[in-house]
Amino acid sequence: MKKIKFFLRDLIRFILGPKNYSFIRFLVTHKYIPSFEYPSSFSEKIIYRKFNVEPETLSKLVDKFTVRNYVKEKVGEQYLIPLLLVKDHIFSEDFHNLPSEFVIKTSNGGGGENVKLITNKEKTDLTALSNQFNQYLKINVGKAVDEHFYDIETPQVIIEKLMRHKDGSFPSDYKLHIFNQSDDSKVIIQVDEDRFGNHKRSLFDLNKNKLEFDIQPKYDSVRSDYNWPDSFDEMIEVAKKLSEDFKYVRVDLYNIDGRIYFGELTFCHGSGWEPLSSKDADFLLGSYWEEFN
Structure with a gap:
């Protein structure tokens, strides 16, 4: 079934061309007319980045092997x-x-x-x-x-x-969406719990308060009594350090019994195809991303 899905996707992209395909898919996925020339929403800016940023500037950072050098230089190899x-x-x-x-x-x-x-x-x-x-x-x-x-x-x-973890369980994924602004930074913490079982996802602020919107709201919410790790502040510090060269990047980390490990850097979350639970939320996150306006 997946092979058929990908075949149809690639066929449509070939017929329409990547940009026309993206426009139509955006309409279907996000349910509003996008502006790729003057992007304002989070999803619009992801698509804009895909087509307008020189690939060589990000290639070593998205490769899971070469990025290890970047992490080592920025925060130290103890996080690898x-x-x-x-x-x-x-x-x-x-x-x-x-x-x-x-x-x-x-x-x-x-x-x-x-x-x-x-x-x-x-x-x-x-x-x-x-x-x-x-x-x-x-x-x-x-x-x-x-x-x-x-x-x-x-x-x-x-x-x-x-x-x-020491009890044998697998760790949650902490995906920190970091928007570096001229005078501050905004951090949205995406928690993906039990990713290889009953996948649950929720968004939180730096005070660990659950936000009223979600990304890809098809998942169940993270439980209300979620047990945050003791080294939460260190995790935020590491993520900010790894993100400081970019206006927006998603920094993926794991926390194993208080020990923090790097996962990956993601510059185009969900390739632009993971909708937020509301259009207002999409434009709110877009306003945090001070680039491409």
Whole structure:
């Protein structure tokens, strides 16, 4: 079903051209007429960035391997998830010296099918896994979604330590939308809880108050008694430091029993196709983003 969906998407993009396709999809997704020439809303500015920013300026920052150097320089390598293996082509025998559980991903592209949690290597078909990820390396992820900065660096297969809390549970994703303004910064904290199970999502302010709007409101809300980590302030500090070179970026972090780890930098959240729960909220976040006006 997904292959048919992507085939139809690519066919329509080919017939209409990327910009006309984006205009029509924007109407369907966000339900208002966009201005891509003079963007004002959050979603409009994401689309504008895709077509008007030089891809080379962001390529090393969106690649999951090369961005590690940026993180190391900005905040220190203690915030990096331990790296187990990096290969430009993976074979089943490469897994022999790895632990039983790990995360495998490709360095290009956002989260999705090209990220997989392996919790028991012994029960995994490693040949099939190798073939699957070698195929991902051949896909120009950026071309398909008009985020061409993903297609510049040489894609690689990355294997990282699978991070868990002491009780064995997987951590929440903290996606911090940071808008750096001329005199201050605005921070919207997106919490994605139980992402690989009953995925829940909510937005919060810096005081941990749940906001009255959501991004991609198809998910259930994070529970009202959500247990915030003790090192919350450090997490905000790290995210701000990583974002300081940009007017807007989403900084993804994990918090493992109070220890903070970097996930990725995202410059085009949801590629512009994750609607907010109201048009007013879309324009509110757009007003925080002091760029492209």
